[in-house]
Amino acid sequence: MENLKLSVSSTPHIREKNSIQDVMLDVIIALMPVAFAAVLLFGQRAFAVMLVSVISCVGFEWLYTALTHQKRTIGDFSAVVTGLLFAFCLPANVPYYIVVIGAFVAIIVAKQFFGGIGQNFMNPALVGRVFVLASFPVALTNFPWDKINLFPKTAEVLTGATPLSKEWVDAAPSLKTQFLGVFEGGAPLPGCIGETCALAILIGLAYLLIRKVISIRIPLSFVGSVFVMTLLFGNNAVVSVQNPLAAVLSGGILLGAVFMATDYVTTPTTVWGQVIFGIGCGVITCIIRFWGGYPEGVSFAILLMNILTPLIEKWTAPKPFGYVKERGGK
Amino acid sequence: MLKHLSFKGGVHPNDNKKQTSGKKIEILEVPKILTYPVQQHLGAPCTPCVQVGDYVKMGQKIADSDAFVSAPIHASVSGTVIDIKPCPVWNGTMVESIIIENDFTDTLDDSIKPIDYMSIDPDEIPGIVRDAGVVGMGGATFPTHIKLNPPDKSKIDTIIINAAECEPYITSDHRVMLETPEEVIEGLQIILKRFGITNGHIAIEDNKPDAIALMKEKCAGTGISVDTLKKKYPQGSEKHLIYAVTKRKVAGGKLPADVGVIVVNVDTCTAIARKFKYGTPLMRRIVTVVGTPFEKEVNYNVRIGTGIDYIIEKNGGFREEPGKVIIGGPMMGVAQFRLNIPVIKGTSALLAFTPEEAKIPPEENCIRCGKCVKNCPMNLMPLHLQQYANADNMEACEKYNVTSCIECGCCSYGCPSKRQLVQSIRIAKRKVMGIQRERAQKGRQG
Numbered sequence: 001m002e003n004l005k006l007s008v009s010s011t012p013h014i015r016e017k018n019s020i021q022d023v024m025l026d027v028i029i030a031l032m033p034v035a036f037a038a039v040l041l042f043g044q045r046a047f048a049v050m051l052v053s054v055i056s057c058v059g060f061e062w063l064y065t066a067l068t069h070q071k072r073t074i075g076d077f078s079a080v081v082t083g084l085l086f087a088f089c090l091p092a093n094v095p096y097y098i099v100v101i102g103a104f105v106a107i108i109v110a111k112q113f114f115g116g117i118g119q120n121f122m123n124p125a126l127v128g129r130v131f132v133l134a135s136f137p138v139a140l141t142n143f144p145w146d147k148i149n150l151f152p153k154t155a156e157v158l159t160g161a162t163p164l165s166k167e168w169v170d171a172a173p174s175l176k177t178q179f180l181g182v183f184e185g186g187a188p189l190p191g192c193i194g195e196t197c198a199l200a201i202l203i204g205l206a207y208l209l210i211r212k213v214i215s216i217r218i219p220l221s222f223v224g225s226v227f228v229m230t231l232l233f234g235n236n237a238v239v240s241v242q243n244p245l246a247a248v249l250s251g252g253i254l255l256g257a258v259f260m261a262t263d264y265v266t267t268p269t270t271v272w273g274q275v276i277f278g279i280g281c282g283v284i285t286c287i288i289r290f291w292g293g294y295p296e297g298v299s300f301a302i303l304l305m306n307i308l309t310p311l312i313e314k315w316t317a318p319k320p321f322g323y324v325k326e327r328g329g330k
Numbered sequence: 331m332l333k334h335l336s337f338k339g340g341v342h343p344n345d346n347k348k349q350t351s352g353k354k355i356e357i358l359e360v361p362k363i364l365t366y367p368v369q370q371h372l373g374a375p376c377t378p379c380v381q382v383g384d385y386v387k388m389g390q391k392i393a394d395s396d397a398f399v400s401a402p403i404h405a406s407v408s409g410t411v412i413d414i415k416p417c418p419v420w421n422g423t424m425v426e427s428i429i430i431e432n433d434f435t436d437t438l439d440d441s442i443k444p445i446d447y448m449s450i451d452p453d454e455i456p457g458i459v460r461d462a463g464v465v466g467m468g469g470a471t472f473p474t475h476i477k478l479n480p481p482d483k484s485k486i487d488t489i490i491i492n493a494a495e496c497e498p499y500i501t502s503d504h505r506v507m508l509e510t511p512e513e514v515i516e517g518l519q520i521i522l523k524r525f526g527i528t529n530g531h532i533a534i535e536d537n538k539p540d541a542i543a544l545m546k547e548k549c550a551g552t553g554i555s556v557d558t559l560k561k562k563y564p565q566g567s568e569k570h571l572i573y574a575v576t577k578r579k580v581a582g583g584k585l586p587a588d589v590g591v592i593v594v595n596v597d598t599c600t601a602i603a604r605k606f607k608y609g610t611p612l613m614r615r616i617v618t619v620v621g622t623p624f625e626k627e628v629n630y631n632v633r634i635g636t637g638i639d640y641i642i643e644k645n646g647g648f649r650e651e652p653g654k655v656i657i658g659g660p661m662m663g664v665a666q667f668r669l670n671i672p673v674i675k676g677t678s679a680l681l682a683f684t685p686e687e688a689k690i691p692p693e694e695n696c697i698r699c700g701k702c703v704k705n706c707p708m709n710l711m712p713l714h715l716q717q718y719a720n721a722d723n724m725e726a727c728e729k730y731n732v733t734s735c736i737e738c739g740c741c742s743y744g745c746p747s748k749r750q751l752v753q754s755i756r757i758a759k760r761k762v763m764g765i766q767r768e769r770a771q772k773g774r775q776g
Contacts, residue, residue, distance in 0.1 A: 011662050013683065015742070117697060264697050269711070317711060320709050321734070
């Protein structure tokens with residue numbers, strides 16, 4: 001018994017069986033319904049955009065870690081999540097080079113420059129999206145009105161703006177169309193790849209909630225505050241918005257609230273911090289939508305709140321168990 | 331069905347109790363040589379009151395101290411003191427120890443006489459408990475007589491027997507409840523008598539339904555309440571147990587007595603009961619021997635002073651080479667690098683892991699998933715505390731209440747990035763406590 005090799009370490013001696021990889025795989029599974037819906041609605045081109053985005057993101061991360069002699073981190077699958085999310089906020093007819101440029105900004109600039117996974121202070125996919133939106137505004141706001149196949153018989157595809165812009169006000173789509181992302185005739189509701197089918201996003205949300213990957217706090221407070229803001233100020237907006245339910249289902253609110261605003265790294269970890277974060281996202285989104293220059297404000301709202309995250313977390317740090325207010329004072 | 335009592339936070343590790351919970355406690359053969367470190371409790375070490383060459387009887391006091399926080403130590407066999415020298419103990423240090431050679435006659439000391447607790451002055455009870463060398467048997471080994479002598483004893487209105495046994499693998503308290511329920515109840519009644527109250531609770535986690543049923547049956551008509559707790563780690567933490575049972579919160583730096591509660595471990599109760607019933611001091615302890623490398627997984631009734639290596643040898647040795655041997659449970663137990671150490675009053679379990687089970691996973695970047703914040707039963711933010719600890723920013727550690735940490739390890743346990751959270755925080759906590767002590771001292775001088 002003298003020659004035993006016993007390892008000694010500080011407690012605890014057991015760990016839960018989980019890993020970053022497991023968390024990311026859960027998110028990827030939750031993103032699958034949205035991806036399937038996208039291919040059904042927008043055709044093969046949507047799949048190609050997702051593929052290019054994922055491959056670019058993973059490729060850039062591998063390349064960066066290899067060139068800088070850091071630990072290769074692509075095995076944690078976080079770049080796959082970023083790739084999918086970035087693709088979800090692009091139109092299906094976006095040129096491929098824009099996808100690659102956006103992926104570069106997302107992975108290299110927003111994530112790796114700050115230290116890789118866990119160290120970025122803004123959501124990489126949204127930084128990528130905002131970068132390409134500012135750089136290629138026309139390509140990013142020109143949405144297909146029909147399915148696009150990879151090898152089409154006719155080259156021309158009908159395109160136009162989303163229902164959020166002024167042209168659409170009089171011909172607003174029905175709630176059912178907004179919920180499923182498709183018109184009666186089978187044409188897709190114009191929009192980014194991942195944002196038009198509310199049903200698919202809600203299935204993903206249900207999966208994330210059941211697996212306890214996220215809590216309902218951020219999605220609910222985000223969507224709830226958009227609902228309330230629309231009720232209160234929808235009539236005063238530059239382009240008046242009447243139905244709060246339609247407002248919630250339009251644009252990227254659900255996609256943002258479920259998948260982007262719940263990103264672990266860039267959102268608060270405290271209970272009340274998450275509620276404040278969600279409300280902040282909803283309010284800023286509505287301010288941009290109602291009175292701003294852009295028809296859509298979700299990406300900017302989430303990025304602005306990302307920047308506030310450390311402060312929010314400081315303000316909402318919980319009091320230790322058994323805490324009693326100090327006597328005296330007021 | 332009523333909701334089982336609990337608290338916020340905590341984790342749900344596999345409790346791994348079925349290996350030993352169904353097996354009767356076996357009495358381990360007493361060894362030839364027994365070792366008694368003079369420090370078997372939290373507080374000041376004792377001084378030996380025997381000399382090399384002395385003949386000692388079973389139950390005779392062999393070491394004691396004048397210090398306030400301390401408890402005497404008794405011989406658990408009769409025989410000759412063959413040496414007094416520093417010996418290795420469970421926490422890796424060397425402690426002055428009395429070594430006795432067993433004469434295998436178990437000649438009882440003359441002082442051992444039953445005491446009828448109903449006929450004595452309740453104020454004598456703490457002194458008798460001290461004479462028996464009773465300390466917290468859950469592992470903290472805080473001298474019990476001090477708990478029974480709070481500054482204001484009229485404030486105490488509730489006694490809780492801590493039978494949560496939330497640490498995975500350990501079943502010694504569970505078996506004690508199943509095999510000697512009367513002693514547990516008698517111990518509780520003695521403590522209730524000391525305070526002249528009737529509000530006694532026995533709080534048991536719901537993964538021990540047989541113990542709950544038996545205690546309920548035995549407590550019928552006594553007025554003692556048997557409470558069912560939710561199975562959750564760290565349910566046995568004193569503050570969280572008090573909250574689960576009474577909904578009272580013990581503030582940081584305060585004691586359970588400040589909210590009118592005294593918490594005592596199950597086996598501590600039986601030790602008190604035995605002192606009154608038979609007159610015997612604390613001489614034995616139940617040790618759970620468990621883990622895949624062991625030939626046999628069982629609970630042993632062991633004389634205090636028995637070597638760990640002797641127990642393993644008598645248990646048939648190792649089936650497979652262990653990678654880690656732990657004294658206590660997997661969440662808060664202490665990993666050992668040598669096995670020639672004795673069982674002391676707080677040695678609740680001997681747990682072994684295979685090299686595969688003992689592997690420490692590599693640390694990844696924090697992804698701020700917030701699981702540690704959710705798991706922390708003290709409402710701390712381990713992810714930030716670790717960063718401040720690693721940056722040696724003790725000011726921030728203090729501001730974010732590092733001293734409230736109970737080192738339960740829930741943060742590290744649940745972390746998907748396998749970060750050494752509590753490990754770093756523990757060090758920062760010691761440093762901050764040192765800084766606070768210095769500051770208090772300066773304040774007194776200035």
